[in-house]
Amino acid sequence: DAGSAETYAATRRSTKEAYTNVRAAIRQQRESRVEKDQLVGVGFVMTRNNFQEVVEATERARDDGADNIRISAVCDVWRKNREAAAARIKAKLGEEPRQFSRFGELLALPDVDAVTIATPDFSHGPILVAALKAGKDVYVEKPMTIHLAFANEALDVARAKARVVQ
Numbered sequence: 001d002a003g004s005a006e007t008y009a010a011t012r013r014s015t016k017e018a019y020t021n022v023r024a025a026i027r028q029q030r031e032s033r034v035e036k037d038q039l040v041g042v043g044f045v046m047t048r049n050n051f052q053e054v055v056e057a058t059e060r061a062r063d064d065g066a067d068n069i070r071i072s073a074v075c076d077v078w079r080k081n082r083e084a085a086a087a088r089i090k091a092k093l094g095e096e097p098r099q100f101s102r103f104g105e106l107l108a109l110p111d112v113d114a115v116t117i118a119t120p121d122f123s124h125g126p127i128l129v130a131a132l133k134a135g136k137d138v139y140v141e142k143p144m145t146i147h148l149a150f151a152n153e154a155l156d157v158a159r160a161k162a163r164v165v166q
Helices: 002-033 051-063 079-093 103-107 121-133 148-161
Strands: 040-046 069-075 098-100 114-118 137-140
Touching: 051 069, 051 079, 069 079, 069 103, 079 098, 098 103, 103 121, 114 121, 121 137, 121 148
Parallel strands: 040 069, 040 114, 069 098, 114 137
Antiparallel strands: none
């Protein structure tokens, strides 16, 4: 129906704008905390087929000179989406990310410096807090969380670990 189409269009627009912001954040992080030759690994925790914007954002970031960004891993509970995301990334960027069905496994990777959380709203808070505790910078789709306790904990952990959250 028309309402669903408008909601989808608004969500897609905000997702593209968010990934533009992610590019800027990664560039800012690289300039301030990462040596030029140091690889920045990014992991994506998702539960839907939204990886196209992720790949495009990474391509644009590389075009802007951020050639040290690598999509290290993808996580999706649905195998079909996970495999499609990995195949798309390999086809477009020439490197195949590792695949996980549990976000904790992705967060345990030492070569993943930042994660993007693109999951249902109810799961944003727990994954955000876990990512911060694992020492990752995080981009999380809005809403950041639907529970105030997770928001407060995320703020405390981000400050304590000096992590970037957007």
